[in-house]
Amino acid sequence: xxxxxxxxxxxxxxxxxxxxxxxxxxxxxxxxxxxxxxxxxxxxxxxxxxxxxxxxxxxxxxxxxxxxxxxxxxxxxxxxxxxxxxxxxxxxxxxxxxxxxxxxxxxxxxxxxxxxxxxxxxxxxxxxxxxxxxxxxxxxxxxxxxxxxxxxxxxxxxxxxxxxxxxxxxxxxxxxxxxxxxxxxxxxxxxxxxxxxxxxxxxxxxxxxxxxxxxxxxxxxxxxxxxxxxxxxxxxxxxxxxxxxxxxxxxxxxxxxxxxxxxxxxxxxxxxxxxxxxxxxxxxxxxxxxxxxxxxxxxxxxxxxxxxxxxxxxxxxxxxxxxxxx
Numbered sequence: 001x002x003x004x005x006x007x008x009x010x011x012x013x014x015x016x017x018x019x020x021x022x023x024x025x026x027x028x029x030x031x032x033x034x035x036x037x038x039x040x041x042x043x044x045x046x047x048x049x050x051x052x053x054x055x056x057x058x059x060x061x062x063x064x065x066x067x068x069x070x071x072x073x074x075x076x077x078x079x080x081x082x083x084x085x086x087x088x089x090x091x092x093x094x095x096x097x098x099x100x101x102x103x104x105x106x107x108x109x110x111x112x113x114x115x116x117x118x119x120x121x122x123x124x125x126x127x128x129x130x131x132x133x134x135x136x137x138x139x140x141x142x143x144x145x146x147x148x149x150x151x152x153x154x155x156x157x158x159x160x161x162x163x164x165x166x167x168x169x170x171x172x173x174x175x176x177x178x179x180x181x182x183x184x185x186x187x188x189x190x191x192x193x194x195x196x197x198x199x200x201x202x203x204x205x206x207x208x209x210x211x212x213x214x215x216x217x218x219x220x221x222x223x224x225x226x227x228x229x230x231x232x233x234x235x236x237x238x239x240x241x242x243x244x245x246x247x248x249x250x251x252x253x254x255x256x257x258x259x260x261x262x263x264x265x266x267x268x269x270x271x272x273x274x275x276x277x278x279x280x281x282x283x284x285x286x287x288x289x290x291x292x293x294x295x296x297x298x299x300x301x302x303x304x305x306x307x308x309x310x311x312x313x314x315x316x317x318x319x320x321x322x323x324x325x326x
Contacts, residue, residue, distance in 0.1 A: 002282060003053060006289045007045040011297035014041050048182035051190060052288045053281040055179075055243045056253055058194040060280025061201055062239040063254030064273050068208040069232050070142060073262070077240050077254040080145040080233065081120035084152035086244040089116020091159040091171045109174075110186075110245045116152075117241030124148050125233065177250035177303030179288055186246045193242045197235050198277060204232065205269040212267070250303050252310025253280050253287075259314070 008014055014037050022038035034042065062077035070079075078084065093112035128144040156175065160168050207228050244250075261275035284302070287309065291300040 002285050002289070003049050006052070006285055007041060007049045009289070010045065010292045011299075012037060012040055014038075014045065044182070047184050047187045048179050048288070049285070050187050051182040051247070052179055052285050054187070054191050054194050055247055055250070056257075056280035056282070056284030057198070057277035058190065058239045058243045058280070059250060059254040059284070060257035060276040061194075061198055061273055062236050063280075064258045064269065064276045065201060065204075065208070065232050065236050065239075066254075067258055068212055068269055069229065071212055071214075072142075073259065074255070075142075076251065077236055078244075078249070078251075079149065080141065080236065081124045081148040081152065082117040082237055082240040083244055083249050083251075084149045084156070085120020086113040086117035086241055087175050087249050088120070088152040088155045088159075089113045090174050090245075090248070091156045092116070094170045094174065095159045095163045095167050113245035114241045117244060118237060120148055120152055121233065121237045121241075173301060174248045175303075176301030177248040177306070178299075178301055179247055180299060181246070190242055190246055193238055197239050198273070200231075201235055201273050202270070204228065204235075205273055208232075208269040212269075248301075248303065250284070250306055252306045252314065253283055256310050256313050257283055 007019065008016075018035070018037050019041055022034060022041050025034055025038065026042055059077060063075075066075045066077045066079065067073050069075075076083075090109055090113040093109055097108065097112070124141065124144050127148070128141040156171065160171050163171060211225070211228060257280040258272060258276045261272055261279050265271050265275055284306070287302050287305040290309075291302045291305045294300055294305075
């Protein structure tokens, strides 16, 4: 119902009759007969609503995985550098892309952001790994992630400083998150990646339950700790890098959604992953609707809305519901 409300309302309201008519014409491949409002629904509102659902689910799943991996309920999925790396990659293209003659068509910004996110995470893994064993402890991984995040965000700040006004505005707007560039190609890419990662994450749910008991207990239960860490990190990189590359940096969804589901159904990752994906989709769809209606016909960056709503919820959960934290 929330998604249906989202596709109806915005700068231009679309009636149910127009929505049904556009779907019928689309099915019949009679897109030439579409009216302006029907085109707005099919080419803008509909893909945006789906991308919003999938992105919210992806961020929430990544949040569950990272919180279970670090055994810490206040870990954001971008803590290991993926989000800041993607932000730096996007800023580098927006500010210096023309000078460096980088152009891959409409996918250039997406590719630059995705590469930045992957590079940042690889750096975290490299610096967190022990030279003797090649393994990395959770604490060292966490501290290295914080350092790499600071490094790349400093890079974003420097690029914003040397950018011209239009470029600086583009960097700022992208770093605050936006779904205004939603398209069917973006929907397909993000949906396929999210769907595969969701299925793989479910396979690791029991291993994550064991890991939450502590690494020593997980080893006694037969879990391959090193392999679990690497695979969970890969899943997180795929989820965050791909979604961030298409919609920019969106905070708090991956942090708040698992908390809310944990209150409702507990900390069993077999159910937490599924429930958090649904809650993440609900939260981001609600935030997107607010961002489009609050200052209509202007649009607020969705990251602003998630932060304004997410911070009070997080503080409330931290103060009043700490008995639900593991």
